Amino acid sequence: MSLNTTLRSATSGLMAAQIGLRATSDNVANVNTPGYVRKVVDQQQQVAAGTGNGVTVSGISRVTDSYLEKVAMTASSDSARWATVSTYLDNAQSLFGDPSSTTGYFTQLDKVWSAFSAVANDPTSSVLRAQSIASVQDFLSETTRINDQVADLGKTVAAQTSADVTKINDLLTQIDKLNTDISRARVGSGDPSGSENLQKGLIDQLSTLMNVQIQPLSTGGVIVRTGEGYALTGTATGAAQLSFKQTDGPQAIFQPPPETVWVIPRRSRSPVVSFAAF
Numbered sequence: 001m002s003l004n005t006t007l008r009s010a011t012s013g014l015m016a017a018q019i020g021l022r023a024t025s026d027n028v029a030n031v032n033t034p035g036y037v038r039k040v041v042d043q044q045q046q047v048a049a050g051t052g053n054g055v056t057v058s059g060i061s062r063v064t065d066s067y068l069e070k071v072a073m074t075a076s077s078d079s080a081r082w083a084t085v086s087t088y089l090d091n092a093q094s095l096f097g098d099p100s101s102t103t104g105y106f107t108q109l110d111k112v113w114s115a116f117s118a119v120a121n122d123p124t125s126s127v128l129r130a131q132s133i134a135s136v137q138d139f140l141s142e143t144t145r146i147n148d149q150v151a152d153l154g155k156t157v158a159a160q161t162s163a164d165v166t167k168i169n170d171l172l173t174q175i176d177k178l179n180t181d182i183s184r185a186r187v188g189s190g191d192p193s194g195s196e197n198l199q200k201g202l203i204d205q206l207s208t209l210m211n212v213q214i215q216p217l218s219t220g221g222v223i224v225r226t227g228e229g230y231a232l233t234g235t236a237t238g239a240a241q242l243s244f245k246q247t248d249g250p251q252a253i254f255q256p257p258p259e260t261v262w263v264i265p266r267r268s269r270s271p272v273v274s275f276a277a278f
Contacts, residue, residue: 005053009046012054016043019057023191035201037062039193060191069200070214073207080208091153095146105146108139158246164209165244171206172224172232175199176239179221186220 020041030036039062046053097104115132122128178199185192203224206212211227215234223234232240 009052009054012046012056016041016055016057019060023060035197035204037064037193037197037200039063039191057189059186059189060193062193062196066216073204073212073214076204077207077211081211088153088157092150095149095153105142108135108142111135112139158244162244165242168206168209169239169241171202171209172239172241175202175206175222175224176233178202179217179234182220183217192220 020043023039023041027038039060041060042058043055044058046056096106099106101107112132112135115128115135119125119128119132178195181195182192182199184190185195199222203212203214203222206224212232213225213227213229215223215225217223217234221234224232226232
């Protein structure tokens with residue numbers, strides 16, 4: 001082995017060690033950083049004419065478990081979805097009150113039946129007849145009040161859904177742009193872990209707003225799909241943009257380009273949605 005070959009081999013080792021030290025220092029510095037994932041340096045032996053010729057750094061990768069990430073993302077999505085459903089159902093329930101209380105909505109109906117029973121026992125009593133009519137009017141007034149508040153609750157759900165769709169579109173755009181940064185770093189044998197950590201954080205936020213599936217790209221980055229498999233990022237057309245259209249019927253519609261439509265029931269579902277194609 002010539003002196004030059006020996007020096008090149010030693011130099012490649014020093015450079016690989018330097019990259020490894022940099023990765024280790026990043027791991028130590030970010031040990032308490034939320035969302036940071038430990039990274040390792042991938043090294044390969046250089047061989048020339050069957051002889052060892054140093055080492056090369058083939059890339060830097062994050063130490064992750066894809067299965068656990070998928071399970072955690074699904075659990076996060078389900079938790080956020082049902083937390084929102086629970087909140088709106090509690091709000092609706094509070095309008096009717098406790099069925100067992102003496103002041104709730106259903107007590108008004110009990111008063112109607114009691115008043116009519118009293119009139120049936122003494123139909124000649126003008127006082128009882130007036131009381132029965134008053135009880136019906138009170139019941140209808142309470143029904144109108146609750147109906148108006150339920151309608152307002154529906155408007156609140158629609159407004160929240162619209163805001164969440166705007167946030168989803170922003171997250172999809174950022175995730176798609178990071179695909180380019182990650183691919184560029186990988187092609188140049190750079191360190192894409194910073195962009196990958198940032199992208200993973202954005203995907204975690206997205207999973208609290210809608211059900212998603214993640215498919216890694218061979219060039220780096222990910223394809224984000226809906227729970228039913230429709231691609232939202234990582235395609236030649238860029239990030240999809242969803243739109244929310246509230247209809248007069250019992251459904252609200254999400255429609256991302258080009259011609260794919262998903263439907264969720266209006267009011268009965270939260271803005272944390274599981275898309276269903278039709």
